[in-house]
Amino acid sequence: MTGGLPPGTAHRAGVALDTLVRVQQDFPIPGVLFRDLTAVLANAPALADVADALAWAEADVDLIAGIEARGFLLGAAAAVRRGLGVVAVRKPGKLPGAVLAEDYALEYGRGRLEMHPDDVPAGARVLIIDDVLATGGTAAAACRLIRRAGGIVAGISVAVELPALGGRAATGEVPLHALRAW
Numbered sequence: 001m002t003g004g005l006p007p008g009t010a011h012r013a014g015v016a017l018d019t020l021v022r023v024q025q026d027f028p029i030p031g032v033l034f035r036d037l038t039a040v041l042a043n044a045p046a047l048a049d050v051a052d053a054l055a056w057a058e059a060d061v062d063l064i065a066g067i068e069a070r071g072f073l074l075g076a077a078a079a080v081r082r083g084l085g086v087v088a089v090r091k092p093g094k095l096p097g098a099v100l101a102e103d104y105a106l107e108y109g110r111g112r113l114e115m116h117p118d119d120v121p122a123g124a125r126v127l128i129i130d131d132v133l134a135t136g137g138t139a140a141a142a143c144r145l146i147r148r149a150g151g152i153v154a155g156i157s158v159a160v161e162l163p164a165l166g167g168r169a170a171t172g173e174v175p176l177h178a179l180r181a182w
């Protein structure tokens with residue numbers, strides 16, 4: 001995980017997550033222990049280190065996909081750090097024109113993701129970036145969108161993995177890069 005990064009970056013990213021992620025009980029519904037990364041985003045050195053670590057320097061990637069909403073922020077930051085573009089994987093009804101759509105379930109409900117197929121060149125190797133991998137429903141839906149558009153899912157990179165919720169199995173054989181597993 002550390003190759004290609006300035007020394008200490010991955011360690012500092014992990015420490016930033018350990019110290020700055022807010023853990024909120026019963027949000028957005030009772031029974032969910034929610035990991036909120038907004039304080040990481042608001043801290044300049046933490047954001048830089050987490051973005052660099054998420055960009056996964058060893059992965060052979062042409063394009064980043066950021067999942068709305070926190071994955072947009074981290075995905076765009078990581079894309080800039082690697083000199084890549086970012087494709088927006090959005091919640092429904094936000095993108096004009098022709099879109100691909102995939103429904104999914106997550107820890108606290110159901111959702112739909114949409115993407116412009118033209119934003120993914122045929123055969124492009126795409127790295128999906130998000131803040132949290134929980135059940136994996138969201139990331140798996142993003143994988144389906146990228147494949148339907150003609151891209152190759154090169155990997156999934158998340159700041160925090162919640163292994164008890166099974167996201168790693170739900171995303172199949174796709175290489176997973178997680179900065180922290182709680």
Ligand SMILES: O=P(O)(O)OC[C@H]1O[C@H](OP(=O)(O)OP(=O)(O)O)[C@H](O)[C@@H]1O
Nearest residue numbers: 068069070106107133134135136137138
């Ligand atoms: O692995 P899963 O069970 O699918 O859960 C992970 C997703 O849950 C959160 O998104 P959410 O849609 O709640 O929020 P956001 O739009 O605020 O990022 C998180 O940002 C991930 O995208």
Ligand SMILES: Nc1ncnc2[nH]cnc12
Nearest residue numbers: 033034035106107132134
């Ligand atoms: N516990 C959790 N914390 C943050 N995001 C999530 N998405 C799904 N479950 C989550």
